[in-house]
Amino acid sequence: MAGVAVSTTINGDSVEYLCQPDETLLEVLRDRLGLTGAKEGCGTGDCGACSVILDGRLVCSCLVLGAEAEGRQVETVEGMAHGEQLHPLQQKFLEHAALQCGICTPGFLIAAKDLLAKNPSPTEEEIRFGLAGNLCRCTGYDKIVRAVQDAANMMRGA
Amino acid sequence: MNFDPRYSTRNFTAVGTRPIRPDGIDKVTGRARYGADFNMAGQLVGRILRSPHAHAKIKKIDTSKAEKLPGVKAVITAADLPDHTNGDAAMYDILDNCMARKKALYDGHAVAAVAAIDARTARQALKLIEVDYEVLAHVTDVDEAMKHGAPLINDAVFTEGLEEKPVKPSNVTKRSQFGHGDVHAGFGHADFVVERSFRTEQTHQGYIEPHACVASANADGTADLWVCTQGHFVYRQHCAQLLGMDASKLRVTSSEIGGGFGGKTHVWAEPVALALSRKAGRPVKLVMTRDEVFRASGPTSATSIDVRIGARKDGTITAAEATLRYSCGPYAGSWAEVGAMTSFACYRLENVKTVGYEVLVNRPKTAAYRAPSAPMAAFAVESAIDELAKMVGMDPVDFRIKNAAQEGTRSSYGPVYGPIGIGPTLEAVKNHPHMKAPLGKNQGRGMACGFWFNFGGQTCTDLNIGMDGSVSLAVGTIDVGGSRASLSLIAAEELGIAYEHVKAVVADTSSLGYNDMTDGSRGTFSTSMATISAARNAIRTLRERAAQMWDISVDDVAWEHGHAVARGEKHGNLGKLSLKEIAAASGTTGGPIAGHSELVADGAGVSFATHICDIEVDPETGATRVLRYTVVQDAGKAVHPTYVEGQYQGGAAQGIGWALNEEYIYGKDGRLQNAGFLDYRIPVCSDLPMIDTQILEIPNPNHPYGVRGVGETSIVPPLAAIANALSNAAGVRMTHIPMSPPRVLAALEAAREG
Ligand code: FES
Numbered sequence: 001m002a003g004v005a006v007s008t009t010i011n012g013d014s015v016e017y018l019c020q021p022d023e024t025l026l027e028v029l030r031d032r033l034g035l036t037g038a039k040e041g042c043g044t045g046d047c048g049a050c051s052v053i054l055d056g057r058l059v060c061s062c063l064v065l066g067a068e069a070e071g072r073q074v075e076t077v078e079g080m081a082h083g084e085q086l087h088p089l090q091q092k093f094l095e096h097a098a099l100q101c102g103i104c105t106p107g108f109l110i111a112a113k114d115l116l117a118k119n120p121s122p123t124e125e126e127i128r129f130g131l132a133g134n135l136c137r138c139t140g141y142d143k144i145v146r147a148v149q150d151a152a153n154m155m156r157g158a
Numbered sequence: 159m160n161f162d163p164r165y166s167t168r169n170f171t172a173v174g175t176r177p178i179r180p181d182g183i184d185k186v187t188g189r190a191r192y193g194a195d196f197n198m199a200g201q202l203v204g205r206i207l208r209s210p211h212a213h214a215k216i217k218k219i220d221t222s223k224a225e226k227l228p229g230v231k232a233v234i235t236a237a238d239l240p241d242h243t244n245g246d247a248a249m250y251d252i253l254d255n256c257m258a259r260k261k262a263l264y265d266g267h268a269v270a271a272v273a274a275i276d277a278r279t280a281r282q283a284l285k286l287i288e289v290d291y292e293v294l295a296h297v298t299d300v301d302e303a304m305k306h307g308a309p310l311i312n313d314a315v316f317t318e319g320l321e322e323k324p325v326k327p328s329n330v331t332k333r334s335q336f337g338h339g340d341v342h343a344g345f346g347h348a349d350f351v352v353e354r355s356f357r358t359e360q361t362h363q364g365y366i367e368p369h370a371c372v373a374s375a376n377a378d379g380t381a382d383l384w385v386c387t388q389g390h391f392v393y394r395q396h397c398a399q400l401l402g403m404d405a406s407k408l409r410v411t412s413s414e415i416g417g418g419f420g421g422k423t424h425v426w427a428e429p430v431a432l433a434l435s436r437k438a439g440r441p442v443k444l445v446m447t448r449d450e451v452f453r454a455s456g457p458t459s460a461t462s463i464d465v466r467i468g469a470r471k472d473g474t475i476t477a478a479e480a481t482l483r484y485s486c487g488p489y490a491g492s493w494a495e496v497g498a499m500t501s502f503a504c505y506r507l508e509n510v511k512t513v514g515y516e517v518l519v520n521r522p523k524t525a526a527y528r529a530p531s532a533p534m535a536a537f538a539v540e541s542a543i544d545e546l547a548k549m550v551g552m553d554p555v556d557f558r559i560k561n562a563a564q565e566g567t568r569s570s571y572g573p574v575y576g577p578i579g580i581g582p583t584l585e586a587v588k589n590h591p592h593m594k595a596p597l598g599k600n601q602g603r604g605m606a607c608g609f610w611f612n613f614g615g616q617t618c619t620d621l622n623i624g625m626d627g628s629v630s631l632a633v634g635t636i637d638v639g640g641s642r643a644s645l646s647l648i649a650a651e652e653l654g655i656a657y658e659h660v661k662a663v664v665a666d667t668s669s670l671g672y673n674d675m676t677d678g679s680r681g682t683f684s685t686s687m688a689t690i691s692a693a694r695n696a697i698r699t700l701r702e703r704a705a706q707m708w709d710i711s712v713d714d715v716a717w718e719h720g721h722a723v724a725r726g727e728k729h730g731n732l733g734k735l736s737l738k739e740i741a742a743a744s745g746t747t748g749g750p751i752a753g754h755s756e757l758v759a760d761g762a763g764v765s766f767a768t769h770i771c772d773i774e775v776d777p778e779t780g781a782t783r784v785l786r787y788t789v790v791q792d793a794g795k796a797v798h799p800t801y802v803e804g805q806y807q808g809g810a811a812q813g814i815g816w817a818l819n820e821e822y823i824y825g826k827d828g829r830l831q832n833a834g835f836l837d838y839r840i841p842v843c844s845d846l847p848m849i850d851t852q853i854l855e856i857p858n859p860n861h862p863y864g865v866r867g868v869g870e871t872s873i874v875p876p877l878a879a880i881a882n883a884l885s886n887a888a889g890v891r892m893t894h895i896p897m898s899p900p901r902v903l904a905a906l907e908a909a910r911e912g
């Protein structure tokens with residue numbers, strides 16, 4: 001199969017790659033671009049571990065084709081911190097121990113970032129429903145919800 | 159040097175604080191490398207062909223077409239994994255499970271594998287492999303498999319543990335029995351007896367990271383394996399044995415692990431990846447899909463359990479009995495045995511008897527899942543205990559307190575308990591505000607207790623002090639949820655330095671001595687013991703060096719708060735030497751300073767928990783909602799309380815999923831029908847409330863700091879706590895887990911019809 005040439009923007013940088021027409025954005029990120037922050041937990045859109053933000057929309061990158069990123073903006077977990085400065089969500093996830101194994105963490109951080117962009121002061125219930133597309137098997141979500149609440153406070157206060 | 163592991167009281171400075179974990183930053187920035195995040199130059203993609211049949215004889219496998227496909231570099235079958243197990247039956251089962259030899263024993267059983275230049279080619283190649291199967295009758299249900307005339311999974315299996323040696327093969331591999339006293343006489347003294355049968359369905363650990371590895375076998379007989387595992391030393395041993403190599407020639411490096419819960423304690427794909435790499439002469443990366451994880455890794459047992467408990471009018475239990483049947487998949491296991499041991503471990507019983515049956519079925523080989531076998535037994539026993547309390551007319555907490563095991567109680571599985579936490583967790587629950595909170599319509603509250611053993615095991619740790627005074631701690635137990643933070647705290651505590659000056663890493667199998675895997679809640683328990691021992695050895699050297707620097711006897715040098723201090727009046731003017739100062743001089747006082755430790759961590763303290771749950775039932779649909787949940791558990795000593803809470807919460811959440819929703823569903827054809835997260839639904843954020851925790855600290859007498867394992871017990875009570883809550887909310891006794899809406903609705907309707 002002939003490859004597709006794609007020009008896109010990832011975490012603010014222009015990126016060009018060749019991919020197969022049936023290759024997912026997740027495969028491109030992980031296998032072609034070395035951005036392994038997004039994880040594959042299922043490959044079927046059920047776990048959210050592969051979450052990225054595409055033109056301001058939260059998507060499962062395992063359900064998006066690499067070719068579809070043409071001309072668009074992709075945000076991944078690798079782009080959340082600014083140099084040494086962690087994003088408030090990253091900081092609060094650490095402080096609250098909102099991760100145990102951490103495999104779900106990149107997906108949760110991206111989903112929470114998207115949630116707070118749309119709703120800067122979510123209730124507990126809004127957080128719970130907002131993050132219901134992301135699976136975590138370790139934490140029981142308690143500390144994740146608290147970390148997001150705390151980050152939201154910090155971001156509003158700042 | 160002899161290490162004294164006994165507990166002694168101390169004022170902790172580092173232990174009990176809640177610093178940020180050392181591996182945290184990599185995990186929130188996406189830099190941490192998990193199983194599938196590692197790559198090697200020139201690596202191939204490995205894929206496995208799996209049986210679509212639950213039970214079938216493999217008559218012939220033709221790989222010739224696949225081999226001819228351009229881009230395919232190796233195709234293997236069982237013939238490429240010759241039997242090196244030398245009569246070791248358990249290893250042979252592992253070998254057969256990695257790649258079916260004569261028969262495919264479950265839907266998803268590996269039968270062949272390929273390595274190709276890319277995923278697409280590998281997938282195509284799998285389609286070109288022709289397998290000629292003779293489909294055999296199958297059985298997937300644990301009770302059906304025990305029946306006379308059930309299809310035999312292995313006709314060389316004769317039940318062990320029976321009084322008379324059986325003459326006919328059976329699907330029951332073993333019978334085991336525990337207990338003491340005379341249950342018959344005990345029931346004779348009972349005023350009330352509860353007798354019930356229970357079932358639980360098979361569940362999966364549901365770790366979000368699928369199994370993944372990169373194997374690189376070299377022509378000189380050495381090999382490297384990079385893998386997500388709970389025990390890289392065990393993986394090394396198993397892989398080396400299955401491939402007929404020296405263990406020392408196989409270096410296994412553990413990646414970060416994206417959840418295991420017992421499911422990453424067994425090799426499945428790793429020997430296959432190594433065999434592929436050996437045949438192809440290139441590194442091979444093998445990552446399971448989610449479908450493969452469900453079909454072909456190791457879920458927990460499905461069970462069928464009968465319980466009978468009798469009590470006097472005053473609430474004293476006079477006799478308790480249970481028969482437990484646990485599915486093992488197609489290979490022998492000891493799952494029912496563990497269930498039989500744990501069933502009544504919370505109670506002080508004069509007459510108790512438990513019998514376990516290990517049952518073969520055409521399902522994947524059962525693997526450990528967090529306190530393996532205990533939650534199902536607790537579900538049955540704690541449900542019956544609740545019912546009995548009602549019959550007696552006692553509050554369920556008081557009834558349990560009256561019968562709870564204590565220090566000195568002979569446990570139902572044999573040993574006599576030391577200081578234990580079951581009584582204190584019950585008292586804490588009795589006084590917890592949760593127990594007094596009001597309930598609304600269709601809402602009910604339940605509670606239940608749980609027990610788990612905890613293991614110790616072989617442990618090896620190195621503690622190296624750098625010339626700048628910072629400390630590298632190399633451990634050999636995998637960090638599954640924050641143990642590098644806990645172990646750094648322990649090293650800091652013992653050395654008397656700041657947490658920030660310790661950096662813990664998990665060493666590979668060539669850099670450290672053997673370690674058992676992280677299971678049985680042993681990670682922090684055993685490695686903290688080894689870390690304390692290593693630190694004490696290092697302190698001895700530090701004192702010797704200080705003595706040398708001062709030119710006094712080492713007996714006059716004590717270690718206090720990270721400093722050598724000269725003892726005695728004659729040395730009054732010597733002051734102190736910090737660890738940093740001693741380390742800086744190490745080049746001229748005898749070289750590097752380190753402490754090592756190799757030990758078997760005996761004396762893992764048993765662990766108890768009591769949970770409270772409020773639930774609401776919709777009588778129209780049978781749907782349920784957990785409204786409030788509280789975990790009370792004894793930690794011995796919580797090294798990093800936040801991560802202890804995390805273990806409590808995570809176990810409770812997994813238990814809630816198991817209780818209400820999760821189950822393996824097999825079709826009549828013996829194939830798994832819900833091999834994905836859409837249809838095997840684990841709890842999501844919106845399904846759960848906050849999970850409150852209360853940590854009790856009843857020191858383990860066999861650990862210097864009193865630590866007990868905390869990882870597993872939290873999954874034991876939820877099934878029963880929820881069943882009891884549901885029974886109180888809806889007035890029906892649920893005997894089949896999961897209590898999914900259709901089952902709840904059916905129970906409600908049956909009750910209504912009366
Ligand atoms: S990997 Fe994309 S949703 Fe699970």
Ligand code: FES
Pocket residue numbers: 098099100101102103104105135136137138139366416417
């Ligand atoms: S921290 Fe392990 S899956 Fe969320």
